[in-house]
Amino acid sequence: MEKLTQAKAQLNKLVVGREKEIDFMLIALIQGGHVLLESVPGSGKTWMAKAFAGSFAGRFQRIQFTPDVLPSDVTGIRFFNPKTQEFELRPGPVQTNLLLADEINRATPRTQSSLLESMEEKQATIDGETIQLPDPFIVIATQNPVESQQGTFPLPAAQLDRFLFRLEIGYPGYQEELSIIRDFRGNFSHKKEILPAASVEDVRKWRVAAGEVAVHEDIETYILELVRATREHPAIELGLSSRAALALVQAAQGQAFMEGRQFVTPDDVKYILEPVAVHRLMLTAEGMLVHEPLAVLQEILNSVASPVEAF
Template sequence: MITPERWEMGRGEAGAERERPDFRSPGHAAEARIEEPQVLLGRMASRLESVLIGKRETITQAMAALLAGGHVLLEDAPGVGKTMLARAFARVIGGRFARIQFTADMMPADITGGMIWDGEKNEFVYRPGPIMANLVLADEINRTPPRTQSALLEAMEERCVTVEGETRRLPEPFLLIATQNPLAYEGTYPLPEAQLDRFLMRLEIGYPAPSDEVRMLEEAGASRQTRPEELRPVVTTGEWRQMQREAGRVYVHPSLCEYIVRVAGATRQASELSLGASPRASRDWLRAAQARAYMEGRAYVLPHDLLDTAMPVLCHRIAARPGADRTMALQRILKETPLPEGDRPGGGRR
């Protein structure tokens, strides 16, 4: 039996022991933190929830995706807080924030920037686009045609943009939060599969519970509602980069990597699906599980970290055949694929 202690120690078949990363020291970082990372992350979540009341799990998942160095797609009906959550993230992380309001007539240069004539220098110079920011809000991304949406592909994966044959690096960290309305809404375009695959997580906010909606109305009626622009940064961009590096060092037992591959392989062979999970999806699933473990203060991944992140990481990357449902297909695959011993749904950790 593989116990949590074995996940932590990372003993392989040869019995070699892996050194546990020390999250309490700054390591290679330029400056030491005054507080533990998990304290800072908890404070960030609390401040975000003061804006988006009652949505702690959505906030936690979004934080894990960004901590893993990925991007987030928020898809839901208008008015549930998608844009507000993105703006709040920009405030608590710090750094430069830019918002791109996507419209039907937007051009790729409106995102990446372009060359303009400088009369003083008597030459063309590069004018940075809004993509040159630490956290970018791509608002209503599916209201612009696919040609303009594709302008984000290089930025999302390579962290750079190419304009007039010259490649320019984006600032670090670079985080993209995109919002979109359901495709049934008028004036929307489907995102290309290649772009969907570059979002580490797709999340839905959903309507608030009645008690949370009452609290929201009470605070709004008394002018006590917290607005995103009122939030103060919890970390600097340097601290956030440091936490991203530390999350990437969280240990993953080989049997968990094998489990990820089995699930991904099952999606590629499922009769209900026409498109299975890509290798990028497998990588992103592992990174999301590392981030969830790091947020809980663990230096090792447990199987439940994978289960907690499976649906938001994988579901938007697969496609169902006519008459089938991709969510139900993925749920079936997760249920039928045996977990490594040590942690099972409903059974607690062994």
């Protein structure tokens, strides 16, 4: 836990005013989940991902998505080498520990789908050959919600469901923004020194420890009741999947581990519910006219009784 505390402290110095988001990203790293960062341009999404990657001694790759990026640019390609007269494998950027998928909604659906196998099964298939990805492997994707429809391709439900968290990054507070312009004035972010605070082996140990965090059967029941309530709500067309239910359990375990506890509480579930669930909900046409997904989720949270036993 000491190295985890050091990594968290370093990230909070490098990325001003994003303590909660950094906690969620650390939970995703520990549990092998993926994160979608969504915010207006210039809010520091890319710098946050680069600072996060630099704080761990693993491999880091970045893809700047544009409409002309091909699936082979992501997963890799097998090419003919005229010198050796043989076909050789050239792995793509997915062969890494942390992949930054910058502006993922600028990629075509065909290219977006090339990430599906890697995100779910931690492997890539190139010309019929399946290659395992490094362990750990997580994707941090960014997208701008205010982009015009021309040249962008909204992520389909199947892609969104593979992200453990979607984090909406708002504008910083006044004092935080003042710190940003003072700290980064004349010292651009790419020149800041980032030293690894933990190794890949440390991350693997954290994952094992987080997996041992106890989940009481009442907590399991509570999570399933929340999940099933999203499927029955009249304003929701597509509720939470079984993958989402598992994501809630893993995220709650990660939150408990970050707090130094060996058991999950109802408050852990409530804390991680929004970033796990909101992007997975699809409202009906009528529901979209009168509701926001977050408001519907809050209504469901209020309607499901929370366990009251002492955990």
